[in-house]
Amino acid sequence: MTGPKTEQTSDQKIEAYTDPAGGWGSARSLVDILTREEIPVTGAAMLMRQNKPDGFMCVSCAWSKPAKPSTFEYCENGAKATAWEQTRKRIGPDFFERHTVTELLTWSDYALEEKGRLTHPLRYDAQRDRYVPVSWEDAFDEIGRELKSFDPNSVVFYASGRASLETSYMYALFARIYGTNNLPDSSNMCHESTSKALPQSIGVSVGTTVLEDFETTDLILFFGQNVGSNAPRMLHPLQDARRRGVPIITFNPLRERGLERFTNPQSPIEMLTKSSTQISTQYHQVKAGGDIAAITGICKALFAADRDAKAQGRPRILDVGFIEEHTHGFAEFEAFCDRQDWAALEVKSGLKREGLEAAAAVYARASAVIGIYGMGLTQHRRGTETVQMLVNLLLLRGQIGRPGAGICPVRGHSNVQGQRTVGIADDPALVPLDKLKELYGFEPPREKGLNTVEACEAILDGTVKAFIGLGGNFVRAVPDTRRMEEAWRRQRLTVQVSTKLNRSHLVHGEVSYILPCLGRIEIDEQASGPQAVSMEDSTSCFHGSKGVASPVSDHVRSEPWIVAQLAKATLPPHAQVDWDGWVGDYAKVRDAIEATYPATFKDFNARLFEPGGVHKPLAARHRKWETPTGKANFVLPPDGLEEDPDMPARGRDVIDLITLRSNDQFNTTVYGYHDRFRGVKGTRDILFMNENDIARLGLADGEIVDVATDASDGFDREVKGLRIVRYDIPEGNCGGYYPELNVLIPLWHHDVQAKVPAAKAIPVRITRSAMQTAPGGA
Known part of the structure; x- marks a missing residue:
């Protein structure tokens, strides 16, 4: 297997987990990580301030913060993220004296981050193959000199999705004054399909629901x-x-425990009685990539039911008034659904007609419907089309712009949606460039920049010479891992703004820096006093956040300060951008954000800590459609339900791989080796398979196999030594862990429209391995 080794613990176990999500399993996991990170008391106290009005917004996912928080307004994974960031463990210069970069490249993702927080700015010393301490002044001097030497369009400014609105605004402005729109972000890897699909369908790029909609x-x-x-x-x-x-x-292809049963760990009665709530009333295990067919089947059933109701003089199933007043393209969509064959829909979705009709029957009786989705829809070759098909389903019954209803994409990183709102975007059409020109007296670049896939392509062909990373673990998160790591080292400059050590620091350019930053949970003291920052959640609400913990080191700096110093070291003096003033008082950055986006951020500073957050204005919530037609659009899949014409013909031995995150993980951060809900402990070298596929391929549960991508582009993509685990997953699909299996995703295997890597349906071949035991590694 390529890349770092995965530690295998001595107590490896594959054993079905029968308990619900939450409950005592969640409580034990919380105690475990607080103890491991050596903060059992201080960590517990910090968690009481998480997602509270006087505290900090979770550094994990972007789920909404309620106006009236509960006593324990955090979840298991949010608590893990807090403990992981606020660990007492440290990585100082002495650590790098003991370990060369070559050695560290063999360490796993878990082992690197588990060593603790970075405490000093560091520069790579090629002669010693080590990172060595450097002063902030010297770091910025050299980085600035290097950046001045490049064509701006040969530099990438990446943002991971955790940085605040204030930092993100400054970072995007820095890049554009420098002269480029090369501002890819983690949304390009996850939810860009949403950002492409929703504007075409309903005129906004984000979901339309708010937390209160769940109450009605x-x-x-x-x-x-x-x-x-x-x-x-x-x-x-x-x-x-x-x-x-x-x-x-x-x-959902897999039966995930959180979608089956839940015990609220904050309820003493539920914990003592071990009672649980059934979450899903119907559970349809759709094939990977089969969602378009499944939704089409539901729509087809609705059309049939509506015609039957009309013929019998009963109330219509479809919201005819809404369709006539507010939508465009209905007749074409009806014709599209009518000409689909039920047998083909069953094959493509992996579901029976009766199941889809059962879902349609419940939908037909509902008055207020929320459509929730995640990367299971977006990370596909046809991700954009799939999101639009879900919108089509909601439009049939007027479920956009109604209380208790709407479309609800669930974002991952805690501020990935907010970063786009304030200018982190490769597409200049999404940014008020004329307003930036007016405010800051420069001519912004107008050509499109590089998104994540395009940045990878440009690194491969040598066009990109430098990479600045505002957080994240880009090298580990992107597809085609082996090819990308080889090309990455050919860059002249790589700079990472980080809290913890990860593989992106070790696969580095000729000149490489690690700039350690404060975490969101830490007190950020500047000239005007302790600072607050802001984020946007999945439901398009802005929230203020205040750090509560002491900084991990006197040598770390805030992200706004680091961005400002980079800008000052690189750009000519700019009288209309007061970098130092902004760093001294982040409220001034928020004033600048409001000046740039006045309709979105009206009275931003005054409303920063409004209970429940400040709602971003969204026209679609009020049934105002900012689309070329002036209406919500039924959008048809360009290729219908035909097979992807750009993919090679496949044999019966080709299976679609779904990359998964474990219960002990957030994105590329691995907290441990216990995927509790899937019953896997002590290893991540796993391939989940349907028992019929195991038998058909002549394999056995527990056998060690090699997995290779089914592609004919001349590149070998293979992972060796995965253990088969018989699992409840649709035939023709298998599952394995991200990011270890990213090596199997070709860079060209992405959403056709949005270029999101298609990590949820990778065609692979599985063969018996020459290895007798899993080696531990990916």
Whole structure:
């Protein structure tokens, strides 16, 4: 296997987990990580300030912060993120005296981050193959000199999705004054399909629901999002909805525990009685990539039911008044659904007609419906089309712009949506460039910049010479790992603004710096006193956040300060941008954000800590459609339900791989080796397979196999030594862990429109391995 080795613990175990999400398993996991990170008391105290008006917004997922928070307004994974960031463990210069970069390249993702927080700015010393301490002044002097030597369009400014609105605004402005729109971000890897799909359909690029909608909805449709591991706080409104008798219909390839049953760990009665709430009332295990067919089947059933109701003089199933007044393209969409064959829909979705009709029957009776989805819809070759098909389903019954209803994409990084709102975007059409020109007296670049996939392509062909990373672990998160790591080292300059050590620091350019920053949980003291920052959640609400913990080191600096110093070292003096003034008082940055986006951020500073957040104005919530047609659009898949014409013909031995995150993980950060809900402990070298596929390929449960991408582009992509685990997953699909299996994703295997890597349906071949035991590694 390529890359770092995965530690294998001595107590490896594959054993079915029968308990619900939450409950005692969640409580034990919390105690474990607080103890491991050596903060059992201080960590518990910090958690009491998490997602509270006088505290900090969670550094994990972007789920909404309620106006009236509970006593324990955090979840298992949010608590892990806090403990991981506020660990007592440190990585100082002495650590790098003991370990060369070559040695560290063999360490796993977990082992690197587990060593603790970075404490000093560091520069790579090629002669010693080590990172060595450097003064902030010297670091900025050299980085500035290097940046001045490049064509601006040969430099990439990446943002991971955790940086605040204030930092993101400054970072985007720095890049554009420098002269480029090369501002890719983590949304390009996850939810860009949403950003492409929704503007075409309803005229906004984000979801239309707010947290209050969950209190009045009477049906939730759930697609491709593992709530139990990726956004556990959402389980509380889901549980409340179920207690009101609200049906939840789930479409997901794997039966995820959080979508089945939940015990609220904050309820003494539930914990003592071990009672749980059934979450999904229908659970449809759709094939990977089969969601378009599944949704088409539901729509086809609705059309048939509506015609039957009309013929018999009963109330219509479709919202005819809404369709006539507010939509465009209905007749074409009806014709599209009518000409689809049920047998083909069953094959493509992996579901029976009766199941899809059962889902349609419940939907037909509901008045207020929320459609929730995650990367199970977006990370596909046809991700944009799939999101639009879900919108089509909601439009049929007027479920956009109604209380208790709407479209709800669940974002991952805690501020990835907000970064786009304030200018982190490769597409200049998304940014008020004329306003920036007016405010700051420069001519912004007008040509499109590089998104994540395009940046990778440009690194491969040598066009990109330098990479600045505002957080994240880019090298580990992107597809085609082996090819990308080889090309990455050919860059002249790589700079990473980080809290912890990761692989992106070790696969470095000729000149390389690590700039350690404060975490969001830490007190950020500047000239005007302790600072607050702001984020935007998945429901388009802005929230203030205040650090509560002491900084990990006297040598770390805030992200706004680092961005300002980079800008000052690189750009000519700019009288109209007061970098030092902004750093001294972040309220001035928020004033600048309001001046740039006045309609979105009206009275931003005054409303920063408004209970429940400041709602971003969204025209679609009020049934105002900012589309070329002036209406909400039924959008048809360009290729219908035909096979992807750009993919090679496949044999029966080709299976679609779904990359997964474990219960002990957030994005590329691995907290441990216990995927509790899937019953895997002590290893990540796993391939989940349907028992019929195991038998058909002549393999056995527990056998060690090699997995290779089915592609004919001349590049070998293979991972060796995975253990087969028989699992409840659709035939023709298998599952394995991200980011270890990113090596199998070709860079060209992405959403055709949005260029999101298609990590949820990678065609692979599985063969018996020459290895007798899993080696540990990816």
